[in-house]
């Protein structure tokens with residue numbers, strides 16, 4: 001008989017990656033709760049639509065603020081907590097940690113990481129400061145004794161295909177950061193979400209960092225553009241932005257606009273996603289779950305040809 005499915009609570013479940021995580025949790029048969037700020041007349045229509053969709057899928061929506069007593073009550077109803085709050089709310093995760101310390105029932109907590117492996121890279125100062133906030137949360141979790149996973153999901157695939165290639169627009173020129181030869185890792189959001197639910201339930205991964213680095217998803221900007229040219233039948237002109245210009249922008253743009261350009265430098269110029277080897281002590285998702293048929297970049301571009309995933313809110317524009 002299959003063991004009882006853990007109850008998964010998602011903070012930030014109505015957000016960009018949160019939606020995928022909630023759907024993956026339901027797909028894998030978990031009773032799923034989403035803690036969301038109260039819906040009211042100011043709530044964007046898009047969020048109301050997502051909440052309606054969640055309701056029809058059987059997701060339990062709990063409305064409330066990031067306030068101790070309210071969070072404690074909802075955490076009591078869960079076994080696993082996954083946080084996908086937006087970057088400006090990263091430090092507010094302290095409140096979730098404090099609540100879990102009180103309830104003491106949580107078998108696994110995944111904080112809002114989902115990007116670079118922040119403990120192994122040293123990017124330009126604006127991105128460094130961004131990561132310091134995430135690192136601080138990691139250290140708090142370690143010190144608290146709460147069982148955790150830290151997820152390094154690398155680039156959200158559809159998000160970065162939209163940003164780099166602009167498939168929704170009829171562009172003739174594509175901007176290339178650096179010389180376009182640096183390897184990056186682009187993982188489709190559905191797979192990031194499915195892997196994350198699997199990791200959160202996996203006894204092998206307790207208190208470990210898990211890297212999402214499937215071999216078919218490592219690609220340079222130049223390779224990505226060529227592949228898209230082959231598939232779309234278009235030919236693009238490349239506008240190269242030299243590293244010096246990117247570094248200069250990271251120093252001259254006002255905060256928070258200096259962060260995205262510093263992230264771009266880290267990923268597409270320095271190659272921080274692949275700058276370290278996966279050692280014997282590391283856990284990598286496609287190796288942990290070899291039977292899971294993840295979406296390759298090639299397949300992701302096919303999805304863009306047929307039914308392109310919508311761009312995210314324009315963080316990088």
Ligand SMILES: NC(=O)c1ccc[n+]([C@@H]2O[C@H](COP(=O)([O-])OP(=O)(O)OC[C@H]3O[C@@H](n4cnc5c(N)ncnc54)[C@H](OP(=O)(O)O)[C@@H]3O)[C@@H](O)[C@H]2O)c1
Pocket residue numbers: 011012013014015016017018035036037047066084085086087089112113114115116153154155156159
């Ligand atoms: N690897 C990558 O390529 C990549 C790309 C982008 C982001 N990320 C990371 O992914 C994580 C999630 O980012 P995201 O872009 O998916 O988030 P997002 O869509 O911007 O927001 C997620 C949720 O946060 C909640 N939220 C927003 N503003 C809030 C506020 N003022 N107070 C309280 N809650 C608020 C909202 O939930 P409710 O309205 O339901 O309360 C929102 O749906 C972050 O750690 C980010 O750094 C990674």
